Amino acid sequence: MDRHIRWLLVTPAVLIVIALTIFPLGFSLWVSFVQYDFTLGPEHPWVGLDNFVENWKDPVWRASLWRTVWFSLSMVAIELVLGMLLALAMLRPFRGRRALMTLFVIPLFISPVVVGGFFDLFVRRPYGIANQLASWVWPGTVTIDFSNDSPWLYIVLIIADVWQWTPFMFIIILAGLAAIPDTLYEAADLDGAKPRQSFLFVTLPLVLPVVLIAVTFRLIDAAKLFDIIFSLTRGGPGTDTYTTSYYLYQQGFEFFHLGQGTAGAWMFMIMLTFVSYWLVRRLLKPLEEAA
Amino acid sequence: MTSVPERSRDAAGATRVVRGGRFRVGGVVRFVFIGVYVAFLLLPLYWMAVTSIKSQDDQLSDPPVWFPSDPTSVNFADALNRFNGWKGLQNSLIIALVTTVLAVALGTTAAYSMARFRTGGKHLAFWFLSQRLMPPIAVIIPIFLLYSRYSEEWFGVTLIDTRIGLILLYTVFALPFTVWMMYAYFRQMPAELEEAALVDGCSRLQALLKIAWPLAAPGIVSAAAFAFIFAWTEFLFAQVLGRSEAVTVPVALAGMITFFQGNLYGQASALTVVSLVPAVLLGILVQRHLVRGLTLGAVQG
């Protein structure tokens, strides 16, 4: 009985995924190896690896890859640290905690493309408030062009992403923290552990699997960073804020060099697969042990 | 989702949650930190809110107007009636809710099987995750072709510019996270109760429906929240697969703020503010379960 039902239970989920992805994946694999470019015409001759090579010939693609790496790493790192600190701070009850929790999740409900648009509004001169705010905390009058000057535009992009996604880290880590039974701390107390020691040796190891799942999903999404770029900088000035996803979107969708864009997407996915597989193996280990 | 409150209390250990861990951050530092974060969070939200009641003359003004002398509601009327606001809200709400139900139903059953019977092992788990790895651009055109042409030629159904088309797609995109969360949740949930039920003569399906699901309710609520969030905020596919009918909130908003001739910040703020109403309601509804529901594996005592 169990033997049948176990497969029966996974089948609907697997089927709907396959049903909706098999054609797109097959099609995109084919597109990667043929000429599929609106400007070049309606024929689709086989071009071998040309589409893949074409990406590597473009310095913008190469730069976008590195930018994607350090963008996503720094965004997720900041979100992780902030989310962790916030979860620790919010762990014990206090008055108004419930209301704050509701407030904290609000950014998750705003589309990233809209968040990007609004951060653009905050930082643009002369209408934005960024310089006014900076003048409050910084001596003198601040006149930074936040959306055009390096490194400020990177900082703005990262802040926008952090604003949106820290709640995600926060919630998941808080859940992990909340699940640690008091008995463990009591045991650590009895052993004479200092707060810092009990954090390092009790809290961290126990919360690590939760952190990993949050980091994995955030990292995958951050690596595909598109919406905020799309609405905040459009990749500019020049190509200074092109992420790989934005580059591929431009090539494939805006200018309709679909063959090249799709081939790039496949290469990008393979890279991402390696990273996430490595993460997932670490993720699965504690889950396996849990059983 | 509705049967959550009472049942779950004993399930995931509400008492543990409330008392929480014992790691102490100095009281003052703790609240200063929370305060700074709240300010960081509120400032953009305040600016959105105040932008939504500014008249056009205050919108692009130098220096910026922190509070308008003549607040107006015209942006709301405009955004909702003239720029697809109502239509977007309606569509987004339906799409997000149905997606949530589908993703949770399919994801939970699959995760249960994977957790209890190790169905598919590591590979199936990673396969689900890998659905999230592909950059949208690789599949967006084929999905467009599938929806606008082949679904009609092959199966006689039109999916382009329909809610059902977006719902199906979002379900697929939301599944990886749902499956993974519920997978982890079921892993840490003790199997004894279900086994006892089986001994008492329950079928496996009954055990799932009557024992496991209610016990997993907090986890389901939080998985549902994230599925909802995904469907509520997705932009790129909605933009490409929608035309005039299946316009969602992000698409309506992007049309207002991200393009030339579209710096309708007042209207965009207004629609954003309105679109936060369901968000806040949902936040209030689930926040109690959200944290409890996310208590994942490996944290057993």
Add this chain to the structure above:
Amino acid sequence: MSDEVFHDPNVPQEDYLSGLRLARRDFLLKSGLAAAAIAAAPTWLQSEQAAAAIKASTSVGAVRDPIAANAVAAAKKHSGFSMGRVNEAGPQALDDKNFSGPLWEKLTGIKTNLTEAPFAQIRTKIITENLAKSGALDSVEVSPAWIPDFADQGVILPIDALVRKNKAQATVADLHPLYRALARYKGKTWGFFDDGDVWALYYRKDIFANAKLKAAYKTKFKRDLRVPRSWDEFNQVAQFITDQMAPKVYGTGMGRALGNPGNQFYFFQQFRANGGRFFNPQTMKAEIANAIGVKTMNQILLQNKASPPGVEKLDFVSGWGLWLQGKTAMIMAWPPTGRISENISQRDKAFSFLPKSQIVGKVGYARVPGQNGEHAGAFIKCVMATSENQDAAYLYNQWATSPSISLQRVMLPYTLRDPYRISHYRSPAYKKLWKGADQYLVTLAEAANDAVLDLSMSGAGDYANALDRAMTSMYAGKDVKEALDEAAREWDSITRKLGVAKQRASYANFLKYPGATSKNTIRKLGQAIKV
């Protein structure tokens, strides 16, 4: 050519057009009412414009416009059809939603199913529909720069036969010759031109008349302060005004944000006004990085220097915001500038994306420095080849762009359609929109006489994007020569990818358009329109 060919030859033009005249106070009152009842759908019916359009499309006699009326009569057999349209998201789409769409349905029973897309995505929507062939789109807005690709790939339909069949040749004859040429490619007509997007120089008359400023200028430069005629003079004057009046007023301030709508327009215009050419027509090597290119870029950077801080990220609409608040003294911009400066558009609640003008009555119009204004962007109404009812789509396009209906549409306060017909330029109704509107119309017609075109050839989008990126990187401090070299390399790489021979032919074809260079503008070809 005669301007009277499009209407009943027995009725003089003035009578015909006066039937459409706006009673301004009445109109104001009614749009105020419309604003009060913002949710009520049928407010469009109350507008004078709608009434005039209905009259022109249906009645007999003086106010009848045969182009419009014939289209309506012929389209009635398609009653009940739901016509797929694409228009630009935002104010432009309000035309379909509040005016043309409901009117067309009332007149013919054909419904409009509108897809709104941002400018760049209109192209994508059309291309993807062409791939899908689902028949979802019928009548689409196409920018002239896309016509070569769309025509070559069979995306849109040549309409010559349909024009002959519906005896609508006169509607083409009434177009400004520049716009008449733009819808043509490889000997065929691909749509009805529908938006005269020519740039002109808008300046503040009060600032240029300021005695103190004039005296100071004369002392400093030993010449009179006047509306600049070259870009060097423009930069000198702009910087002078900024030095004297900033932060209250800056010399200039034009939208420079990446892709919004794109800086290539500025370069295209000034580069050719400086005598540059884009490619070597034989080798197809890009020639934008030569001395003329560097000079052009340096001029553009000087304009930025005279602009308010943050100009590098200023989008076009925000640039209008500054202008309307009186913070800039001169801008080179699209025609709506003239209307919004006089608060024509802001009177309508539907037009809610710009602040009220504080410079009413203070705005002068001139040709842009270098004399050749860019004809930037624009729209042509085309019929999709994949349309399942090409006839209905064609008839809609004929009706909406017909002299009488298009006149109402370019006078609509809330959309951004600009005059493009000879009859628009001469319309008494338009001239009465505000004091000085006659001068405005003259300026637009003259600007079209001198206009140079966007690079309209295969791969136009790629070239424009590469240039736009290079320009914004220069705004952020990159060396001019280095950035231009990089853009030229990108252009060469695009040409190589698309095929040098194919691109050579495509460029040669572009060079045949009037306005492809500053040497073959409409005026130089002797076809200039006098208003």
